[in-house]
Amino acid sequence: MEATHPQHLSLNIKKVPQGRMGLWVLIAGELVIFGGLIACYLEYRLRYPQWKEMAAHTSTFIGALNTVVLLCSSYTIVRAHEAAQKGNISKVLIWMSCTIAGGFMFLIDKGIEYYREINEGFTFTSPALQQAGDHVGSLFWSFYYIMTGLHGTHVLVGMIVMFIIMMQVRKGKNLHRVELAGMYWHMVDLIWIFLFPLLYIAK
Amino acid sequence: METINQNNDNIVFPDAAHEYHGHPNYGRVLFTLLALLSLSLVIGYIFSPALAITFIFATAVWKTALVMRNFMHLKYEPLFLFIVIAAVLLILFAFFMGVYPDITAVPRDVTLPH
Amino acid sequence: MEISATHPQSFWSKYVFSTDHKVIGAQYTLMGCIMAGVGGYLAYVFRYNLAFPNAYIPLFGSLSAQQYNSFVTIHGMIMVFWVGMPVLLSGLGNFLIPLMIGTDDMAFPTLNMLSFWIFLFSAIVLLSSFFVPGGAFGGGWTMYPPLSAGGYLNHNPEFFKALFSGTSMLILAVALELVSMLMGGINFLVTTINKRAKGMTIMRIPIVVWFIDIAAVIFMFSVGPLVAGAFMLLFDNVLGTGFFDPARGGDPMLWEHLFWFFGHPEVYVLLLPSLGVLGEVFPVFSRKPLFGYKPIIYLALISAFLSVLVWAHHQFVAGIDPRMATFFSIGTILISIPFAGMFLSFMATMWNGTIRLTVPMLWAVGFVGLFLIGGLTGLYLGSNTFDIYAHDTYFVIAHFHYTLFPDIFFGFFAAVYFWFPKFTGRSLNKTLGKLHFWLTFLFFNGTFFLLFFNGLAGQHRRINDYSYFSLVMKEPYITFEKICTISAIALILSQFIFIYNVVVSFAKAKQGVKNPWESATLEWLAESPPPHGNFKEYPVVYRGPYEYSLPGASQDYLPQNIQEEPVTNTKN
Numbered sequence: 001m002e003a004t005h006p007q008h009l010s011l012n013i014k015k016v017p018q019g020r021m022g023l024w025v026l027i028a029g030e031l032v033i034f035g036g037l038i039a040c041y042l043e044y045r046l047r048y049p050q051w052k053e054m055a056a057h058t059s060t061f062i063g064a065l066n067t068v069v070l071l072c073s074s075y076t077i078v079r080a081h082e083a084a085q086k087g088n089i090s091k092v093l094i095w096m097s098c099t100i101a102g103g104f105m106f107l108i109d110k111g112i113e114y115y116r117e118i119n120e121g122f123t124f125t126s127p128a129l130q131q132a133g134d135h136v137g138s139l140f141w142s143f144y145y146i147m148t149g150l151h152g153t154h155v156l157v158g159m160i161v162m163f164i165i166m167m168q169v170r171k172g173k174n175l176h177r178v179e180l181a182g183m184y185w186h187m188v189d190l191i192w193i194f195l196f197p198l199l200y201i202a203k
Numbered sequence: 204m205e206t207i208n209q210n211n212d213n214i215v216f217p218d219a220a221h222e223y224h225g226h227p228n229y230g231r232v233l234f235t236l237l238a239l240l241s242l243s244l245v246i247g248y249i250f251s252p253a254l255a256i257t258f259i260f261a262t263a264v265w266k267t268a269l270v271m272r273n274f275m276h277l278k279y280e281p282l283f284l285f286i287v288i289a290a291v292l293l294i295l296f297a298f299f300m301g302v303y304p305d306i307t308a309v310p311r312d313v314t315l316p317h
Numbered sequence: 318m319e320i321s322a323t324h325p326q327s328f329w330s331k332y333v334f335s336t337d338h339k340v341i342g343a344q345y346t347l348m349g350c351i352m353a354g355v356g357g358y359l360a361y362v363f364r365y366n367l368a369f370p371n372a373y374i375p376l377f378g379s380l381s382a383q384q385y386n387s388f389v390t391i392h393g394m395i396m397v398f399w400v401g402m403p404v405l406l407s408g409l410g411n412f413l414i415p416l417m418i419g420t421d422d423m424a425f426p427t428l429n430m431l432s433f434w435i436f437l438f439s440a441i442v443l444l445s446s447f448f449v450p451g452g453a454f455g456g457g458w459t460m461y462p463p464l465s466a467g468g469y470l471n472h473n474p475e476f477f478k479a480l481f482s483g484t485s486m487l488i489l490a491v492a493l494e495l496v497s498m499l500m501g502g503i504n505f506l507v508t509t510i511n512k513r514a515k516g517m518t519i520m521r522i523p524i525v526v527w528f529i530d531i532a533a534v535i536f537m538f539s540v541g542p543l544v545a546g547a548f549m550l551l552f553d554n555v556l557g558t559g560f561f562d563p564a565r566g567g568d569p570m571l572w573e574h575l576f577w578f579f580g581h582p583e584v585y586v587l588l589l590p591s592l593g594v595l596g597e598v599f600p601v602f603s604r605k606p607l608f609g610y611k612p613i614i615y616l617a618l619i620s621a622f623l624s625v626l627v628w629a630h631h632q633f634v635a636g637i638d639p640r641m642a643t644f645f646s647i648g649t650i651l652i653s654i655p656f657a658g659m660f661l662s663f664m665a666t667m668w669n670g671t672i673r674l675t676v677p678m679l680w681a682v683g684f685v686g687l688f689l690i691g692g693l694t695g696l697y698l699g700s701n702t703f704d705i706y707a708h709d710t711y712f713v714i715a716h717f718h719y720t721l722f723p724d725i726f727f728g729f730f731a732a733v734y735f736w737f738p739k740f741t742g743r744s745l746n747k748t749l750g751k752l753h754f755w756l757t758f759l760f761f762n763g764t765f766f767l768l769f770f771n772g773l774a775g776q777h778r779r780i781n782d783y784s785y786f787s788l789v790m791k792e793p794y795i796t797f798e799k800i801c802t803i804s805a806i807a808l809i810l811s812q813f814i815f816i817y818n819v820v821v822s823f824a825k826a827k828q829g830v831k832n833p834w835e836s837a838t839l840e841w842l843a844e845s846p847p848p849h850g851n852f853k854e855y856p857v858v859y860r861g862p863y864e865y866s867l868p869g870a871s872q873d874y875l876p877q878n879i880q881e882e883p884v885t886n887t888k889n
Binding site: 290306 | 542568574626
């Protein structure tokens with residue numbers, strides 16, 4: 001009977017565990033949201049070459065530092081996942097704390113950067129630029145804040161989720177969720193990998 | 204009161220016996236990522252801007268591939284998921300190309316606000 | 318894993334904060350019906366105003382031009398996002414997917430509950446936008462800037478005042494609704510992929526589950542730009558940015574692209590679950606296997622792919638690049654091919670079948686007939702040369718009501734009359750059901766058919782009082798308007814037959830008939846109504862979902878869980 005009705009699936013997708021599958025679908029959805037935003041930014045970026053003067057005001061150093069922080073925190077969360085698979089709870093907690101610390105560092109960096117830019121008069125609407133007649137330049141900053149702001153929100157959400165999972169792991173429960181939190185964190189990392197050259201390097 | 208036992212085979216609990224995927228050498232991946240990052244920072248000083256930007260985005264794609272394949276373990280997943288991710292990128296490309304003639308490729312005197 | 322149904326539950330945990338997929342499906346469906354009532358009421362008010370300008374409207378009063386605009390806008394919004402989506406995608410998906418693939422619940426039940434509560438919140442935000450100063454947004458359901466961005470007159474809006482304006486609340490409500498549906502979509506996909514019963518291979522999944530999943534995929538892959546765009550438009554309103562303001566370097570065309578990049582696939586998100594219902598109803602009542610199960614699925618996948626490539630045919634008169642207009646024209650006409658294929662397959666299913674003209678079958682056949690008119694006029698409009706003439710006239714109104722009304726309501730009623738015995742254990746009155754169908758069919762045509770002629774005569778669709786335009790408002794078009802309005806009122810009134818039918822059936826005792834239609838799919842195996850946890854034991858699947866009238870089989874139909882092999886083997 002098994003031979004005539006094999007449990008076959010042509011693409012063999014049932015093997016993917018439920019949580020991972022859900023995360024992949026979520027990531028696909030999130031990629032389209034950020035992708036749509038990045039596509040809009042690129043359309044305008046190619047339309048307005050003068051945006052490179054605005055992009056010159058972003059601090060490549062802080063951006064690069066943040067990239068390093070996020071890449072390293074991606075590394076720490078994947079080590080936490082590895083430790084979770086071995087059942088080593090204390091190690092999981094250490095690596096996850098490192099990741100959350102990385103998230104904090106990222107947000108602090110970002111805050112310093114925002115502070116500097118706002119002091120220079122570049123805000124969501126940049127009234128100073130508008131008064132000087134540079135409406136196109138102010139549009140760059142609108143995009144800058146909406147993109148980094150949405151990404152920063154994701155970082156914050158990822159940190160909260162990770163903290164909740166850490167509390168569960170401390171009691172020895174839900175170790176498989178470390179991997180799921182990790183996948184979300186990597187997605188946040190991926191988006192930053194693209195935002196960094198778009199907003200900071202390409203001048 | 205009857206209870207139904209569901210087969211739990213689609214939830215993978217983290218123990219060595221049920222390992223869903225392997226673990227690549229994460230340290231080496233991180234090193235490659237950081238090396239690519241520093242390369243993309245330096246490259247602007249060496250090449251012409253056009254070439255540098257092409258290179259920078261190539262490294263961004265490379266970094267993405269590294270993170271997805273190793274950190275997110277996409278290389279252990281079935282082909283189906285590659286297709287899903289590729290479809291997402293294809294759709295975004297379609298969106299970009301469909302919008303391009305109306306937003307980007309318009310005459311300059313139209314785009315400059317008065 | 319123990320099934321939680323066995324624990325005693327209070328009213329609140331059983332019907333309100335439930336994680337059971339059937340209860341959540343019922344919540345979505347009920348919410349959709351309530352919103353359909355609101356949308357219908359709005360339609361009644363502005364339709365009345367069109368036929369009898371400046372007259373006193375019974376049950377409302379007199380309608381100002383601003384109110385007319387708000388009502389038309391919110392009517393469109395409600396019918397697409399708060400009726401079509403919850404009823405067809407979330408409602409049907411929640412009811413059917415776990416039962417039809419033979420499992421106990423969704424993959425993420427808590428997420429499922431959360432998605433409903435976000436949906437409910439979005440509906441509340443939308444409806445409360447009627448009561449803020451300035452009233453609900455009235456710039457058309459597509460929310461084109463600059464109308465949707467405070468006219469860009471005010472570059473420094475007051476944050477809270479701008480947030481609690483009709484425009485911002487509408488944008489927020491839409492964004493929340495999209496997030497809720499995204500959560501639902503994740504659930505549907507993961508459930509179908511991971512929780513199928515043993516033996517339920519991909520090519521044995523019933524067509525309606527396939528179609529709901531394809532619809533969820535289309536939704537998830539196309540909604541992203543609109544979510545991003547909703548943020549941009551919201552910030553334009555509340556912070557005074559200029560993403561879509563041409564005076565500040567933005568471009569309103571971008572919003573149109575962002576909106577329609579989602580808005581057009583949305584049509585197929587609504588259409589596919591409905592077509593899936595037809596795919597279930599036709600084989601059962603024709604006692605024949607579905608004609609071309611696999612080709613239908615491939616056609617649906619092709620249409621899903623094409624659906625994200627044709628969006629700009631809504632913008633032919635907006636000033637898009639003419640070369641792209643040709644591309645989008647061709648894409649639009651191409652996409653009719655897969656859908657024509659699906660409809661031909663459904664008709665071929667009926668061909669030479671033993672047709673039982675029951676109430677769900679009537680709705681299904683009515684759907685095909687009416688959608689044909691909508692689809693064919695869609696072909697005209699897909700060609701950009703004709704669209705430039707007909708755009709924004711009543712021709713377009715008639716066209717999309719001929720597609721969306723059969724899609725949302727005929728598909729929904731076919732599903733309701735078909736699955737009502739399963740999910741309530743009660744049966745609906747047949748005679749009343751037939752009366753409901755014929756009256757709806759008649760008055761629907763009465764409402765929208767004549768609008769084609771009004772549109773071709775040049776009536777623009779966003780004008781509240783035509784008495785000022787004597788060139789287009791002459792006989793017979795004045796009479797047509799009146800016939801439309803009277804039919805529309807009768808159409809709304811005939812829905813009360815359905816409500817009465819449902820109420821009466823709930824007043825009667827449960828019958829609990831397990832399989833009244835002699836259908837072969839898995840949901841009919843469970844008790845009627847299915848308990849929390851659905852099946853006594855997980856079914857094992859041995860065959861495809863549409864094995865009717867098999868030569869050599871011991872009975873007229875072979876349910877999916879029957880192991881018996883008919884003498885003559887068929888594929889699937």
